[in-house]
Amino acid sequence: MQVPNHLQKSRLVMHPTLATHRLKLVPVAADDAGFVASMLAMLAAEPGEVWRQPIEAVMQDHRDTMSMTALWRIVTAEDATAGVIGLSMPRIAVGQLRAIGWRSLEMTVTMAPRHRRRGLASEAIDALVHHALSDGVTFAVLAAVAASNEAGHALVRRSRFEELGRVAGSVEPIVVYERAG
Numbered sequence: 001m002q003v004p005n006h007l008q009k010s011r012l013v014m015h016p017t018l019a020t021h022r023l024k025l026v027p028v029a030a031d032d033a034g035f036v037a038s039m040l041a042m043l044a045a046e047p048g049e050v051w052r053q054p055i056e057a058v059m060q061d062h063r064d065t066m067s068m069t070a071l072w073r074i075v076t077a078e079d080a081t082a083g084v085i086g087l088s089m090p091r092i093a094v095g096q097l098r099a100i101g102w103r104s105l106e107m108t109v110t111m112a113p114r115h116r117r118r119g120l121a122s123e124a125i126d127a128l129v130h131h132a133l134s135d136g137v138t139f140a141v142l143a144a145v146a147a148s149n150e151a152g153h154a155l156v157r158r159s160r161f162e163e164l165g166r167v168a169g170s171v172e173p174i175v176v177y178e179r180a181g
Helices: 030-045 055-063 120-133 150-158
Strands: 023-027 070-076 081-088 104-111 140-146 162-167 174-180
Touching (some): 023 120, 120 140, 120 150, 140 150, 150 174
Antiparallel strands (some): 023 070, 081 104
16 A cells, blocks of 8 residues: 555654553554554454544544544564554544543554454553543543454453443444443
């Protein structure tokens, strides 16, 4: 995939690197756009998945200091990039389930197949949720999972999210989960 020049030139410095026992969550930089695009394409290929935003828009939102969109590469102790995790303002349909939607952030996570089923996504989610809820403003982190995505449901339940409700999706219903502070 060809990454536009305006996305290749800037380095992101707005979001902190987060560390866990086995991982670092490293802010995505402009030169990560190709990797992020491949990970989001993999996410979009999941049955009924809801991510359809063009990579240029994702990266632009991520670099915009006024945007709530933030993306991190999930990096293992062996310096392998295992996936991508991010936060953004909840989509309108997801935010309708809760009156405090304006104080919530929606999480997206996708892992490369060879790094799945090792607990890395759960560890990354815990670090990101802790970071998001520690800002004094964010009330909850939401996760939207396609109804047919059993692995996604298991992951968010393991990560202590509780089902908030269901909304209509473009392909199938979306189950919305919440983890409040």
